[in-house]
Amino acid sequence: MVIYSHSRLTTFEQCPLKYKFRYLDKLQPDYENSIEAFLGQKIHSTLEWIYSHAKERSFELDEVIKYYINSWMQDFTSQIKVINEEYTTQHYFNKGIRFLIDYFLKHSPFKDNTIETEKKILFTLDVQKEYKIIGYIDRLVHNKVNNTFEIHDYKTGATKSQKELDRDRQLAIYSLALQEYFKEVNEVFLVWHFLDTNQEKRSKRTPEELKKLRNEIIQLINKIESTKEFNPQPSALCKWCEFRSYCPTINNNINSEVQIR
Numbered sequence: 001m002v003i004y005s006h007s008r009l010t011t012f013e014q015c016p017l018k019y020k021f022r023y024l025d026k027l028q029p030d031y032e033n034s035i036e037a038f039l040g041q042k043i044h045s046t047l048e049w050i051y052s053h054a055k056e057r058s059f060e061l062d063e064v065i066k067y068y069i070n071s072w073m074q075d076f077t078s079q080i081k082v083i084n085e086e087y088t089t090q091h092y093f094n095k096g097i098r099f100l101i102d103y104f105l106k107h108s109p110f111k112d113n114t115i116e117t118e119k120k121i122l123f124t125l126d127v128q129k130e131y132k133i134i135g136y137i138d139r140l141v142h143n144k145v146n147n148t149f150e151i152h153d154y155k156t157g158a159t160k161s162q163k164e165l166d167r168d169r170q171l172a173i174y175s176l177a178l179q180e181y182f183k184e185v186n187e188v189f190l191v192w193h194f195l196d197t198n199q200e201k202r203s204k205r206t207p208e209e210l211k212k213l214r215n216e217i218i219q220l221i222n223k224i225e226s227t228k229e230f231n232p233q234p235s236a237l238c239k240w241c242e243f244r245s246y247c248p249t250i251n252n253n254i255n256s257e258v259q260i261r
Helices: 006-014 016-024 035-053 061-075 089-107 170-181 207-226 236-240 248-260
Strands: 003-005 114-124 132-143 148-155 187-194 199-204
Touching (some): 006 016, 006 207, 061 089, 114 170, 132 170
Antiparallel strands (some): 114 132
16 A cells, blocks of 8 residues: 655656656655754754753753754765755755854744644545655644644745645644544644745634545545656746756756757
8 A cells, every 4th residue: 555645645746757766766865864854854853852851951042053954964974956046055055054143033932732743644644545745744733721632734935825835735634643542632733934934824614524634635646656657847846856966857958948049
């Protein structure tokens, strides 16, 4: 049985050929990590470290920045791909420091009701247990007084509109999972932390919306599994694709440009 994730579903929607390269052919990507992804990993690991220990101790801003710097220096390699060549790795490193300073000043001393960080979720979408979904919640908060939950997600990329967030599938999937994991859940709030703009945005789903989402995901999985021709779907995202060297559309465009010149 194939276990699906939000990332796997999104990859198919963005480009079926990329989906085939990554999940079916399991090709070796052109690069293992991008600088944007690396920055996100370092920010997530630093915030996970804070919230994993916040109940038993307090933090100073200097030690948080030091943790981030040490983590970056330890894992950074020259193989990490910088897509936007107008920016240097130092630019992204400095962005991370700014993100953490802003977040620290806004949320310290981190004494909320966080019960788990990087919580793995794995659940079935249907009674027959044919459709499984996996994912990881950045941070899960449980408010015991009213038995509500908050799913927190950190974003180092561009801020999204409220309309986009009200349609967001990733955190809504996690909301479905919490209903399976915890009984008599009153409400689940979806919380995004857009670190580049230091904004916090919220949303939630009605039972009807979650039922519709469940059916939509099942339909999408059926479409994926019945697909025979995985055609490329060129877009602005091609610039960041780690399978560019395999893509006939991109390579044909490059060859055409060379011939014209």
